[in-house]
Amino acid sequence: MTRNSSATASFLSSNTNKTVAGACVQRYARPSARAAAAASYGISDSMEEEQKIEKNSSSKSSYFNENDTEDDGPIPMPPKGSDLRTVLPYLLKVAFSRKGTKLRLAFAVIFLVAQKAFGLAVPVYFKFAIDHLTRAAQLPVGPEALQAANMAAMMLCFSGVFKAVSGIATELRVVSFTPVAQAAGRRVALEVFNHVLNLDMQFHLQRRTGALQRIIDRGTRSVSMVFRAVIFTFIPTFVELALVSALLWKAFSWHVVAVVLSTFCCYVWWTMHMTGVSASKRKLANTMDGLSTGKAVDALLNYETVSNFGNVNLESKQYDSLLRGYHEAALGSERASSLLNAGQAVFLSFGMTAALSCAALGVGAGGNASQIGANLANRVGDLVMANGLLLQVWAPLNFLGFFYRELRQSLVDMEAMFEVLSTTSNVKDGTLELPKNKNIDATTTTRSNNGASISFKDVSFEYGNGRKILRNVNLEISPGESIGIVGPSGSGKSTLLRIALRAYDATSGDVFFDGYNVKDLQMKSLRSAVAVVPQDAVLFNDTLEHNVRYGRPNASDEEVERACHAAKLEKTIGDLPDGLKTKVGERGVMLSGGEKQRVAIARAFLKSPRVLVADEATSALDTATESQILESLEEIARDRTSVFVAHRLSTVMKCSRIIVMRDGEIVEQGRHDELVDLNGLYAKMWLAQQAEELSVKLEKEVELGVV
Numbered sequence: 001m002t003r004n005s006s007a008t009a010s011f012l013s014s015n016t017n018k019t020v021a022g023a024c025v026q027r028y029a030r031p032s033a034r035a036a037a038a039a040s041y042g043i044s045d046s047m048e049e050e051q052k053i054e055k056n057s058s059s060k061s062s063y064f065n066e067n068d069t070e071d072d073g074p075i076p077m078p079p080k081g082s083d084l085r086t087v088l089p090y091l092l093k094v095a096f097s098r099k100g101t102k103l104r105l106a107f108a109v110i111f112l113v114a115q116k117a118f119g120l121a122v123p124v125y126f127k128f129a130i131d132h133l134t135r136a137a138q139l140p141v142g143p144e145a146l147q148a149a150n151m152a153a154m155m156l157c158f159s160g161v162f163k164a165v166s167g168i169a170t171e172l173r174v175v176s177f178t179p180v181a182q183a184a185g186r187r188v189a190l191e192v193f194n195h196v197l198n199l200d201m202q203f204h205l206q207r208r209t210g211a212l213q214r215i216i217d218r219g220t221r222s223v224s225m226v227f228r229a230v231i232f233t234f235i236p237t238f239v240e241l242a243l244v245s246a247l248l249w250k251a252f253s254w255h256v257v258a259v260v261l262s263t264f265c266c267y268v269w270w271t272m273h274m275t276g277v278s279a280s281k282r283k284l285a286n287t288m289d290g291l292s293t294g295k296a297v298d299a300l301l302n303y304e305t306v307s308n309f310g311n312v313n314l315e316s317k318q319y320d321s322l323l324r325g326y327h328e329a330a331l332g333s334e335r336a337s338s339l340l341n342a343g344q345a346v347f348l349s350f351g352m353t354a355a356l357s358c359a360a361l362g363v364g365a366g367g368n369a370s371q372i373g374a375n376l377a378n379r380v381g382d383l384v385m386a387n388g389l390l391l392q393v394w395a396p397l398n399f400l401g402f403f404y405r406e407l408r409q410s411l412v413d414m415e416a417m418f419e420v421l422s423t424t425s426n427v428k429d430g431t432l433e434l435p436k437n438k439n440i441d442a443t444t445t446t447r448s449n450n451g452a453s454i455s456f457k458d459v460s461f462e463y464g465n466g467r468k469i470l471r472n473v474n475l476e477i478s479p480g481e482s483i484g485i486v487g488p489s490g491s492g493k494s495t496l497l498r499i500a501l502r503a504y505d506a507t508s509g510d511v512f513f514d515g516y517n518v519k520d521l522q523m524k525s526l527r528s529a530v531a532v533v534p535q536d537a538v539l540f541n542d543t544l545e546h547n548v549r550y551g552r553p554n555a556s557d558e559e560v561e562r563a564c565h566a567a568k569l570e571k572t573i574g575d576l577p578d579g580l581k582t583k584v585g586e587r588g589v590m591l592s593g594g595e596k597q598r599v600a601i602a603r604a605f606l607k608s609p610r611v612l613v614a615d616e617a618t619s620a621l622d623t624a625t626e627s628q629i630l631e632s633l634e635e636i637a638r639d640r641t642s643v644f645v646a647h648r649l650s651t652v653m654k655c656s657r658i659i660v661m662r663d664g665e666i667v668e669q670g671r672h673d674e675l676v677d678l679n680g681l682y683a684k685m686w687l688a689q690q691a692e693e694l695s696v697k698l699e700k701e702v703e704l705g706v707v
């Protein structure tokens, strides 16, 4: 089970959805990753800062989770496609599933209308000011000219006030809308986290953690971008364009409007076309980005293996070639973006010049050359207004290009996220719950047999590649029995346990837990009745206490202490600088293999399960540590059903029954002495191990000069 033990450990020890979300945030959240990287490069100051932030944010987020999600309505199913017509209604439903969103959105729309209306009034009042000034200049000096000049000043004041009001409305709009987009993003993020952690083991084995993290990260950030682009950029820009066109038509002619609209159409066409080119290159860049991040995370997580095998250069080369691929793809996308920007600038400059020239020359306004000359003075104000209005429409047009690009990108990012969200687990959850009151109370000293029975009936299994791993396994484990499972490597021992705990479902046959078919049981209920101590206990990058308490998050301090005592962790705690509050590092790197095992045992003790599963829990330890750990395990196994998978037969010698597996079949079973007498596979394995131990002992004695 070595290969998958880390995934199994976190997968099997999840008690509640809330715990799952917490664990997932720990695994995927950026700050943790950065803190880990900082730790490995010795950036202690920034790490301290990160730790403070993490501590704060984790306590805050659990507070918010508990309260906010209670108020929130159910989140809708993710859409099938990734085009705007399907994504937008989904996001609106997500946003509206939160209380108060409609009101916020209504305010945001009111402020948006105010922003645009007052914004358009600015050039109009500026025109009025110029008209009054022109009139004042044409009048003889006197009270009438003075009154016209005063009117001009007043119009300028109005224009200034409207500009200020428009600015304030913009900020109010941002303030009232941002929480809506953020809340929708957070809800989607939480949904993806929970969904991913509830997916089966096959999914997690096939996906690279780094690449998955990027998909989730980018997908959730895209949520607020879609809102900003569509609701606060595209729709207002079209409305504004319509209003400006109406004003220009009234002031000049339909010819000017035609020039403006043609420019707009050319601009939009160019933007859409080039954005398509840029997006396809960006998609490739994203794939390369995911691959290179996945590679980096993989190498950093396996730091010890990389450095022990002297493969830093190999890892660097592979990482470099992925990075190069990413940079080439990103460069292609950048080039397309530059071409897009240049084209946009050309269209806007020519369009603006053409529209203003038409307005200045009075194209389409009718009349002969002398009339044009007579109206020229009046047209100065109109021209200034046209300039102001066009600048006003062109300004968001620049953003329109940016938002369109971002929108396309967001839809690409969301597609990947929706794909993850619509992945279904091959292992379907059941509906039945195990009776709750049957778990043994870890705090009492007198305990009665309260283990669960497990039975395998004609169980066969293959991982999907046509190779049979288990063949018609039949096994009855009674409540309170201690079972040892042994057999050559690859004989299917760990697979048998995975099927019992529903990491996978049997291809044929059934498994019963306490009389219930495991397929009918809620996974949460089944797994809360079982504690797994794996070979390679994986710890969270948190305090020792957090890692122990993970077995039962609501345990009291006294219970945590008792669990540490049972797992013989006291010496380790005493040696650590901050005792139980010491951070154990990424995956528990600050602890030895034996110490990590003890933490896993303390966790299992605290969980107080009905079934204890120790999967090669002591195989990586020396014999002295093994016997201590076995003592602790036996203490937990007392009065419970226990299953020990082991290579070292000394580990299972004391079990009430030993199951011997070969090629996915149970070939022998019985007590240790019975199996030795049987003279079969077990007896051979026993003799081989005895001989091996004897030769190791002899070698040591020769080294020490005893013989």
Ligand SMILES: Nc1ncnc2c1ncn2[C@@H]1O[C@H](COP(=O)(O)OP(=O)(O)OP(=O)(O)O)[C@@H](O)[C@H]1O
Pocket: 001, 002, 205, 463, 469, 487, 488, 489, 490, 491, 492, 493, 494, 495, 496
């Ligand atoms: N996720 C997987 N996909 C495909 N094959 C797998 C997977 N996990 C395990 N196997 C294969 O299934 C077989 C049985 O594996 P299993 O881990 O159950 O053996 P085991 O008896 O526990 O071995 P060991 O003692 O070495 O841990 C092995 O040949 C292994 O390569």
